[in-house]
Amino acid sequence: VEGTIEANRPSSYGAANRDIIRVLLRPTWGWTVLFLISALCVAWGGYCWYNQLIWGLGIAAYNPPVMWGIYIVTFVFWVGIGHAGTLISAILFLVRSRWRTGVYRASEAMTVFAVMTALLFPVLHLGRAWQVYWFFPYPNQRYLWMNFKSPLMWDVFAISTYFTFSAVFFFVGLVPDLAIVRDHSTGLVKKLYGLLSFGWHGTNKQWHNYMGAYGFFAALAAPLVLSVHSVVSWDFAMAVTAGWHSTILPPYFVAGAIFSGCAMVITLLLPMTYAYGWKDYVNMWHFDNLAKMCLLTSGLLTYAYGVEYFVGWYSQNPFEWGIFYWRATGEYAWAFWTMVICNCVIPLVWYHPAWRTNPYILFVVSIFINIGMWFERFNIVISSLAHNFDPATWTYYMPSPTEWGIMLGSFGWFGFWFTLFLQTLPAVAIAEIKEMVAPPVKGALEAK
Amino acid sequence: VSSAIANPAGIRIKGIYAHLDCLLTGIERLKREGITGFQVLSPIPRHEILDAMYEGRPSPVRWWTLAGGVTGITLGFLVTSLTSIQWEMINPGGKPNVALPPYAVIMFEATILFGAVFTLLGLIVHCGLPGWWLDGALQDPRVTDDKFGIVFLRANTKDEKRIMDLLRNTGAVEVTRGDDTLYEVPNA
Helix, strand or coil, X not given: CCCCCXXXXXXXXXXXXXXXXXXXXXXXXXXXXXXXXXXXXXXXXXXXXXXXXXXXXXXXXXECCECCCHHHHHHXXXXXXXXXXXXHHHHHHHCCCCXXXXXXXXXXXXXHHHHHHHCHHHHHHHCCXXXXXXXXXXXXXXXXXXXXXXXXXXXXXXXXXXXXXXXXXXXXHHHHHHHHHHHCCCHHHHHHXXXXXXXXXXXXHHHHHHHHHHHHHHHHHXXXXXXXXXXXXXXXXXXXXXXXXXXXXXXXXXXXXXHHHHHHHHHHHHHHHHHHCCCCCXXXXXXXXXXXXXXXXXXXXXXXXXXXXXXXXXXXCHHHHHHHHHHHHCCCHHHHHHHHHHHHHHHHHHHCHXXXXXXXXXXXXXXXXXXXXXXXXXXXXXXXXXXXXXXXXCXXXXXXXXXXXXXXXXXXXXXXXXXXXHHHCCCCCHHHHHCCCXXXXXXXXXXX | CCHHHHCXXXXXXXXXXXXXXXXXXXXXXXXXXXXXXXXXXXXXXXXXXXXXHHCCCCCCHHHHHHHHHHHHHHHHHHHHHHHHHHCCCCCHHHCCCCCHHHHHHHHHHHHHHHHHHHHHHHHHHHHCCCCCCCCXXXXXXXXXXXXXEEEXXXXXXXXXXXXXXXXXXXXXXXXXXXXXXXXXXXXC
């Protein structure tokens, strides 16, 4: 159900062009500070990774049986963040939801950059990063192929397909807008955007095939977006580890990914909208709908958390019930309750329409959701490994400064690309926004 | 380059419209009078324009998507199965060498991947991209702003007056012929 808050619209096609393009290549102080902070975080993360390459994975706090640490936690976190963009741009396109128009470009960019960030973590987790090409099938003299029956290998294919697809979908959507920027520029900038826009000129042949292709991209994206996090969940569910080996994980992971992705869209787009004065394009109508998506998925997650406990108790499996009991009462109870409070309790404030449309509350709650979703992955990955079948191996894992530094670097890496995007590419889809504007008519045709 | 050299088979004619309804009237009148061989420029993909030009005919890009999907699922099956058979002495997980349930995941991902890549190729081919070398008459920066256009790249010279009159009478705000159709950006 679309929000009760009405969408604002730009006054004309020309106004939409000018409003969106005017912020490009004109860095403000606020933007510069954010960009530099991101770059510094990347530099620090790079330094930590350099240390890990020199000294080996021993510099991380991995200790058997906890051999998956916060690199895997943060990998799953960023893949989850990458879900909302394609969901908003493709699935909402297929169901003709009008509120996607203002927010889908920035959400798609978020998806591409989040998956770019996620892709770093398997390499970081490898330790011997130079052997990353072993992930992919390539002919070799040893006849040594990877094990396609392994969920880890499914994940390689799922994430690399998702990244390729998201990047293509993002770029295809950008082409008509890049042509607009080209036609509003001069000199070298015009040449550069002319090159990027692939010589788009809005002929009927181009639009006809473009719309046909866009529909197919969206139709392909819909099952892909639901499958990717299901495949990520199988990294866990296919293992016979207590707390992981459950059929509920795929829908639970997909709901969590949409939840965290929509919250991240709110976190990123609220400041952008206010900083650029884009209330005609992204406003409370959009944020209200995003908050409703978060409410729905928060409810689904809460249900999934409950079902996990119920199944653990009802199955009378001592290992299964043992891990769930320990998660809520053991040494990692602080992580568990942070997850529950951030994901199940705090979002409830959005049931009140006034709080769902207050920019400060929206922003703060979206940050809590992001924190909660990171802790959800921490809770799943770490607690099950630290409290395995053999009590003699039970341990307590706490990330080392190197791991925290690399995680900080990943946020910097994401921020670096996103801030760069805001200055170089139209962050609102101009051509699609124009479709919401009444076309210029002389009178013979009613505007539709 | 004169228009006579650039267009040996005819003459360029371009009408620029400020209003969508006038453009649609222009398209309808041209079709009614049996004049073909024109292209329409538009800042957005208005369904009225596409309906008038294509009368519901779908884009051929769909065949590329289908070909990509079939290629992907086939390659997904072949890569997983043939590599397993080549290495049959070692069987991790104890599943059959050609185990369809786990391979279905790879086949699904390959279907989507190849479907998307082929769709992109189809888009490039059928849109005529990159369009850096499109005729100058089709490269009008006013179109990406808020104007519409009807362009004949090779209009029959005996129809020239009839077309120009029709464009003017249906509300074109500017009608040009020959090299005049090449629009220069003011102060660029």
